[in-house]
Amino acid sequence: MDQHPSMPLSSRRLLLGLAAALAAPRVAFAQAGPSQVVERFHAALIELMRNARQLGVRGRFDRLRPEMDAAFDLAAMTRIAVGPPWSRMTPEQQQALVQAFSEWSIATYANRFNGYSGESFTTSGETVLQNGDGMVRTSLNRANDAPVQLNYLMRNTANGGWRIVDVYLTGTISELASRRSEFATILQQGGADRLASELRRQTAELLRG
Structure with a gap:
C-alpha cells in the first residue's frame, strides 16, 4: 500500500535518492580495503595538522574522535x-x-600532531598475512628530516570492515607490545582500576597541551 498517496512520484524518488546518497559514505567506508x-x-x-593551532589540543581531540573510531578497533x-x-x-x-584506553589514544594523537610543516603520507604497499589480517606499509614524509616508516596491522571486523589493530613504528616496533610491557607493571601494582585511573590521568595531562 502507498504510504504517501499525496506525494508526487518525482518527489518520492528525490527523497529516496537523497537517503541513498546520505547512506553511501558509511557503506563505502565499511567496504573499504585496508589501504583505503x-x-x-x-x-x-593532514587536515588536522593544517588547522592544529586554531583548533588547540582539545579541538584536535574532538576532531579526531570520530576519525579514530572509524579507522581503529580501539x-x-x-x-x-x-x-x-x-x-x-x-x-x-x-x-x-x-x-x-580509547580516550588516551585519541589524546596522544591530538597532542602529537600539533602543527604542519609540509608533511605528507605515502602508502608503499599492502600484504595479506597467513591469518587473514593485512599489513599496510606507509611512511610519514617530513620536509627537513628523514621519513618515518609506519606499518598498520589491519583486521577485517564483523561489523566495521577493515580496522587498524596495531601500529608498527619504524616498520617493526609494535605500539601495543610496548604498551603491554608498561601496562603489566601497573596491573601488577593495582589491577584494572589502577590502570584505568592512570590512563585517565595521562589523558588529562595530554589535553593540557
Whole structure:
C-alpha cells in the first residue's frame, strides 16, 4: 500500500535518492580495503595538522574522535595491550578500560600532531598475512628530516570492515607490545582500576597541551 498517496512520484524518488546518497559514505567506508582505511585516516590527520593551532589540543581531540573510531578497533587494541589479565577482569572493568584506553589514544594523537610543516603520507604497499589480517606499509614524509616508516596491522571486523589493530613504528616496533610491557607493571601494582585511573590521568595531562 502507498504510504504517501499525496506525494508526487518525482518527489518520492528525490527523497529516496537523497537517503541513498546520505547512506553511501558509511557503506563505502565499511567496504573499504585496508589501504583505503589508512589513507582516509592519514588525510584526516593532514587536515588536522593544517588547522592544529586554531583548533588547540582539545579541538584536535574532538576532531579526531570520530576519525579514530572509524579507522581503529580501539576495543580490540585495549584487549591486546592488556594481554592475558583481560580475561580475569569483570565486564565493568573491561568497559572502563576500553573507554580510558580509547580516550588516551585519541589524546596522544591530538597532542602529537600539533602543527604542519609540509608533511605528507605515502602508502608503499599492502600484504595479506597467513591469518587473514593485512599489513599496510606507509611512511610519514617530513620536509627537513628523514621519513618515518609506519606499518598498520589491519583486521577485517564483523561489523566495521577493515580496522587498524596495531601500529608498527619504524616498520617493526609494535605500539601495543610496548604498551603491554608498561601496562603489566601497573596491573601488577593495582589491577584494572589502577590502570584505568592512570590512563585517565595521562589523558588529562595530554589535553593540557
